[in-house]
Amino acid sequence: MQNFSLQKNKGKKIGEFNTLIPYLRKHKIALLFGSIFTIFTNVIALYSPLILKQIIDFLQEKASKEVILEQVWIFLGIAFISGVFKFAMRQTTVVVSRKIEFEFLNDYLKHLQSLPISFFNKNRTGDLMALGTNDLSSVRNVLGPGIMYTTNTLVTFCTALYFMIGISSTLTFFALLPFPLMSILTWSLIRVNHKNTALKQEQFGRINSTAQENLSGIRVIKAYVQEALEIQKFDKLSFDYLKKNMAVTIVSGGMHAGLAFLTALGFCGILWVGGKMVITGEITLGSFVAFNTYLTMLVWPMIAFGWVMNIFQQGYTSLGRINKVLHTIPDEENVTEKLDKNSPIDIEFKNVSFGYEPNETVLQNINLKLPAGTSLGIVGKIGSGKTSLVNLLSRLYEVGEGEILLNGKNIQSYTLKDVREIIGCVLQETFLFSDSIANNIRFGVPDEQMDKVLETAELSQLKENIDEFPMKFETILGERGITLSGGQKQRTAIARALIKQPKVLILDDSLSAVDTQTEDEILKGLKKVMESRTTLIVAHRISTVQNCDKIIVIEEGKISEEGTHEELLNLGGTYFEFHERQLLQEELVETE
Structure with a gap:
């Protein structure tokens, strides 16, 4: 029996995200530009509070209308340039993530095609389909929003912190007091959600498998009048998925709510301490407004940090499930x-x-x-x-x-x-594709001419039946060849094997x-071929x-x-x- 196992790397534990490194290297130039655009977007946007500070200070000093108007135009210019870079940032990073998703999906399918039959005997089709859809979508979120918002969060945090310290190191100290608690909360809940996400993804695979089996076996279900029972089974699976999804959502919601609460506590402290500093003249009102604007800018990165961590955690779990397939290899030839x-x-x-x-x-x-x-x-x-x-x-x-x-x-x-x-093989279980009869016959030799199709159909005693169809050999078959009878399916499969002109x-x-008469005619036709x-x-x-x-x-x-x-x-x-x-x-x- 074919023996396959998880690919090892000299005994070292392989990080799940290492699978993505070749794809990231391929698109490194686009990702580099995306990172540059992200940095420019945030750095330019972070100059806006400084302009706002100057406008407020000028108003207090009763500056001229022209000076204030000049600052307003500068403010609008910064907003426009930041918007342009933000558009460029999304066009590069998100587009790259879509390209990697496309390449990764093709490689996943190519790898599936290379695995032995024994692998598919042990893994359900619906689960494998879920890996290529839902799980791959979670991985793409890491490559798109995940990378983009991680860079965005780090740049915003570092740059805003720099400007905040420049305004007042005392205020900055009070602003950062809740941050250790925020970090502990985030990492604790992410660890809880890792298991929840894995259970949710596995349940989605079960739902996908059940749906696929129901659609493939719909004729059996209807023949035995079991629609209600199958709906009941699917409803139970869906409800279990809902519960597992809710478990993930509750933890994520709790994390966001906790971060928002701790951020609000920080604001209360800043309003108290900063208000006193404005009254005593230690900082100007403009500086206080600018500081609060920077602090507001930090709120999104901190909340986004929890969201980004959730994206990475889901992507890590999904990629781990995909890697179990990608690391499964047949014995070397x-x-x-x-x-x-x-x-x-x-x-x-x-x-x-x-x-x-x-x-x-x-x-x-x-x-x-x-x-x-x-x-x-x-x-x-x-x-x-x-x-x-x-x-x-x-x-x-x-x-x-x-x-x-x-x-x-x-x-x-x-x-x-x-x-x-x-080898030309007619399998015990006849499988035909949802394509024309002609294309099903020349499946092994796609470029074969129509006269060969007709010749092999004649040998398998199929041509006479197919000629009765309005579209003849261009008739498109239903799923698994449902358009044809059992005997016609088998004869189509025989023609498919013969057109290869196999040695075995x-x-x-x-x-x-x-029937025995048709069987006799087919065997007579095959006698010369078999010689x-x-x-x-x-x-x-x-x-x-x-x-x-x-x-x-x-x-x-x-x-x-x-x-x-x-x-x-x-x-x-x-x-x-x-x-x-x-x-x-x-x-x-x-x-x-």
Whole structure:
């Protein structure tokens, strides 16, 4: 079984945000300009209180109208320039965050495509979708508002503090008294909210999975009249999400309220001490107004600090969830051979054993040789390991013990891409995309001409049915190919495999949904195709495999019988019993 684990970094704990470093480096110039614009925006805006101070002092001194008007124009000019830089700041930083979101999402999807099937067996589709939407949005908030407001807060705080000390160091001391309490409050509540946010994000993943399953299985739900039950289940999940969301909101709200209260206490102290200083003439009224304006400017950074910390905390939690996927890697490929895709393929299973879990055995000691151009029929009861056997050949899973040889070389010595390119596989569960029938058939070779599409459709006995549709092969299918019947889906999948002109053809119970007459016609059409290809056919019907060069019977993960159709009948074992049972079933159908 494919083994994958969290990627390690020489035993050191990796910071979750380290994942973003390559993206930040790529856009470092834009981020640098964004930071510069942020600094200019705040520094220029912080000159406004000084102009306001001068205007008030001039008014007290009964300065001329022209002098006051000049200060007003300067005030308006500063406001305009600050606005221009603020616009530039948002256009650079926020746009960069959107670009990184776009690149990160593409890389996330690309990574998902590279993971083994065993990963998707253990992770729900809805959870993976939630990571690429809701969690990624939280990460983007770190890169956009998070970075922008962090810079904004630091620059405003430092610059305003500088001007405040210049006006009065005594007033500044009293203004900063609540700040230690504000810091303790912020960090304490952020630690509480970290766990709450993780629980909220996990619950959102459950909701997403349930919604996805409900929409995909809507026909089953309606067929069994279970709409009310599913609505009830979803309502409970949504209510749990509401409670977890409220837990986050309550803590965040408490943090903002606490910061606002402590800030108000600071203002009360400033009004008391500063009022006395104005009365005693230690500072002018203009200086006092300017000081209070700077203090007001500090209020937003302090409240924003809590908000920004909340953004970073949510982003950290979400990125941690995403990193569990990004750090999950398949076993490294040990490629030592180049696969000749033009030559016929010999297949050999040597002492192959396999299990989906470490202590589980699905296939045991499989030994099998299949020369190039020959066909193998595989029969057995449900759950005996037939599909597992062919899945190992296409390397959807890796062997646990033993080896599979292609042309005498271990299959793992070739790249996954090379192995899968020579295989045309019709899976047990037929999946078709919401696209035209023609595009579904040429999925493996998107540039293939229409005449090849028609040719393979003819071989799979599909063309006659599709020609009856108004749009013929340009008919757009519903989700999972719902427009077509079960037999038409299977025949579309067969055409999709044949158009690749594979060297190895795998048909995994791919004729189960067609009647015996259609099956016979399809097999006749495939006979010529199979002559130059190594073919494996998994089936429950004996009629599907009886003309194969070799047939094996799998029981409890082991090959119990092996031979041609006639040899196995003469053996009088399990294959013979299958054959007799199916003959009896056919006779019963005919008598009805």
